Amino acid sequence: MSRRRATTLLWQLAIGVGFLVYWQYAWDLHDKVPWLVPELFDPYFVSKPSDIFAQFLHLGCLQTVKGEWTLPGSAGFAACMSKSENNLWAATYFTLVNTLWGFAWGVSIGFALGLLLGRSDRLSEIFYPYITAFNSVPRIALAPIIILAFGIGDASKIVTALLVVVFLVFFNTFEGARSVDRDHINAARLLGASEWQVTRTVIMPSTMAWLFASLTPAVSFALIGVIVGEFIGAEHGIGRMIIEAEARGEASGMMVAVFVLATVGTILSAGVLKLQRWLLRWRPAEQRQT
Amino acid sequence: MSVAASRSRIDVKGLRKTFAAPNGGGGREVLAVDNASFTIGDGEFVALLGPSGCGKSTILNMVATLITPNGGAIAVDGQPVVPGRPMRQVGYVFQKDTLFPWRTVEDNIGYALELAKVPVEERRQRVAEAIRLAGLEGFAKFYPFSLSGGMRQRVSLMRTLITQPEILLMDEPFGALDTHTKLDMHSVLLSLWEKTRQTVLFVTHDLGEALTLSDRVILMSARPGRVKDDFRIDFPRPRNAVALRETPEYANLFQRIWHSLGEEFAKSHGAQEAS
Numbered sequence: 287m288s289r290r291r292a293t294t295l296l297w298q299l300a301i302g303v304g305f306l307v308y309w310q311y312a313w314d315l316h317d318k319v320p321w322l323v324p325e326l327f328d329p330y331f332v333s334k335p336s337d338i339f340a341q342f343l344h345l346g347c348l349q350t351v352k353g354e355w356t357l358p359g360s361a362g363f364a365a366c367m368s369k370s371e372n373n374l375w376a377a378t379y380f381t382l383v384n385t386l387w388g389f390a391w392g393v394s395i396g397f398a399l400g401l402l403l404g405r406s407d408r409l410s411e412i413f414y415p416y417i418t419a420f421n422s423v424p425r426i427a428l429a430p431i432i433i434l435a436f437g438i439g440d441a442s443k444i445v446t447a448l449l450v451v452v453f454l455v456f457f458n459t460f461e462g463a464r465s466v467d468r469d470h471i472n473a474a475r476l477l478g479a480s481e482w483q484v485t486r487t488v489i490m491p492s493t494m495a496w497l498f499a500s501l502t503p504a505v506s507f508a509l510i511g512v513i514v515g516e517f518i519g520a521e522h523g524i525g526r527m528i529i530e531a532e533a534r535g536e537a538s539g540m541m542v543a544v545f546v547l548a549t550v551g552t553i554l555s556a557g558v559l560k561l562q563r564w565l566l567r568w569r570p571a572e573q574r575q576t
Numbered sequence: 577m578s579v580a581a582s583r584s585r586i587d588v589k590g591l592r593k594t595f596a597a598p599n600g601g602g603g604r605e606v607l608a609v610d611n612a613s614f615t616i617g618d619g620e621f622v623a624l625l626g627p628s629g630c631g632k633s634t635i636l637n638m639v640a641t642l643i644t645p646n647g648g649a650i651a652v653d654g655q656p657v658v659p660g661r662p663m664r665q666v667g668y669v670f671q672k673d674t675l676f677p678w679r680t681v682e683d684n685i686g687y688a689l690e691l692a693k694v695p696v697e698e699r700r701q702r703v704a705e706a707i708r709l710a711g712l713e714g715f716a717k718f719y720p721f722s723l724s725g726g727m728r729q730r731v732s733l734m735r736t737l738i739t740q741p742e743i744l745l746m747d748e749p750f751g752a753l754d755t756h757t758k759l760d761m762h763s764v765l766l767s768l769w770e771k772t773r774q775t776v777l778f779v780t781h782d783l784g785e786a787l788t789l790s791d792r793v794i795l796m797s798a799r800p801g802r803v804k805d806d807f808r809i810d811f812p813r814p815r816n817a818v819a820l821r822e823t824p825e826y827a828n829l830f831q832r833i834w835h836s837l838g839e840e841f842a843k844s845h846g847a848q849e850a851s
Binding site: 467469470472473474475476477478479480483487488491492494495567568569570 | 674687691735
């Protein structure tokens with residue numbers, strides 16, 4: 287490890303630990319030095335690390351309210367899991383699965399539409415005003431309508447995520463489909479490619495490069511879509527967990543959910559980034575992330 | 577003459593092409609090719625030589641069905657050429673690098689076979705053979721971005737040659753390469769062609785290249801492109817791309833054509849100054 291890298295890591299660690307310590311203990315000093323500890327750090331709003339960790343163990347069925355450990359595999363863990371239908375693990379699972387479905391559908395539909403309109407001047411001309419109009423609507427504003435139409439089950443979350451993702455992917459694909467190198471198309475034709483073969487072997491792979499560039503933001507967007515959907519009405523999921531904790535005035539519960547979301551979001555982004563790097567392995571390394 | 581007696585493969589008659597003048601140009605048109613006519617016989621290697629902007633690439637692209645002519649006729653093997661409908665027996669090598677960047681060397685070379693649904697086993701053998709012929713052993717799994725310009729152009733050449741085209745159209749394929757790589761490519765092309773003897777129409781502005789490779793040099797005038805002269809190049813084959821350039825015969829012919837070509841370069845230079 288280089289010296290520079292070591293210094294960076296040390297700083298990062300110091301900031302993280304410093305922040306946690308401040309969060310845990312600073313409120314005790316509020317009365318003495320109010321300018322150093324603003325009202326916002328009232329544990330009623332933001333809880334504190336120790337409470338959040340305890341709440342995590344509780345929501346995750348790892349410890350009973352009395353402080354008895356119920357680790358996975360024990361009878362207590364199984365009982366807790368079956369009793370609470372929106373325990374931390376179930377909530378994470380549903381949010382994650384709905385995010386991935388919304389992402390997959392959004393990417394597929396966005397790619398198909400982008401390819402179709404990007405390769406047809408006529409169609410893009412006709413649909414142009416509608417796409418512009420629809421794109422200017424904040425997608426999240428549609429979430430309540432979607433819940434109304436698709437119910438409070440998983441479908442509405444998937445549709446919300448899909449809507450958030452689809453435009454992002456559509457515009458990237460559209461640009462990509464328009465900028466396919468004419469000489470690549472000519473080369474393929476001269477080597478005997480039919481129209482469909484040109485589409486499949488030149489237009490699609492060359493557009494894919496643009497599509498891949500939109501995947502990392504798309505997966506974060508999908509997660510946002512699902513959470514908002516869960517806020518408005520859901521049977522389970524992390525979003526619902528946040529709303530429940532809020533109703534109980536339980537900051538620690540909300541904070542657990544936020545930490546779980548941060549973890550899920552990081553893992554999803556890292557996974558997609560890895561996928562994107564592999565799919566774009568035919569590009570020089572410095573261009574693989576654009 | 578033996579070549580004249582053999583059947584003609586490419587017939588170009590009274591070919592004409594105009595382009596809209598650049599930057600709007602007020603609806604003016606520029607005459608790029610004017611009444612160009614020539615015939616290329618079976619197995620002939622013909623260089624189409626002229627200053628830049630003389631319309632030689634335009635002629636080639638019209639033969640390749642990439643550009644629609646405004647007048648005249650082109651026939652390949654007696655069949656009239658239809659724009660946008662490439663002919664099966666014709667192969668084309670671009671000046672620009674048109675390798676598919678998302679395909680490895682072997683997948684680029686095997687592309688046409690894949691389109692034609694050649695069985696995997698046969699495809700693998702033919703691609704391996706092509707890689708060997710082009711001296712690209714060990715690079716089969718490389719992506720184009722990691723290859724040098726010369727290597728990319730070899731892959732390009734093999735991607736076209738693997739279809740075994742009877743007629744090969746080449747648009748300044750080595751124009752972007754440095755002198756040494758270019759000479760190297762001449763050797764590769766000569767050794768490949770002297771075995772197979774396809775009919776070749778090779779566009780270039782490099783007289784040395786034209787003399788090294790071809791049986792005939794068709795000299796184009798400056799814009800608008802017309803056929804100005806037609807030289808027969810009788811150097812014995814097989815040729816050595818490097819040694820050939822040191823023979824007195826080469827020097828003689830070079831000088832003769834150079835004079836004629838020089839006049840056209842001067843004209844095209846004058847035209848650029850004037851415009």
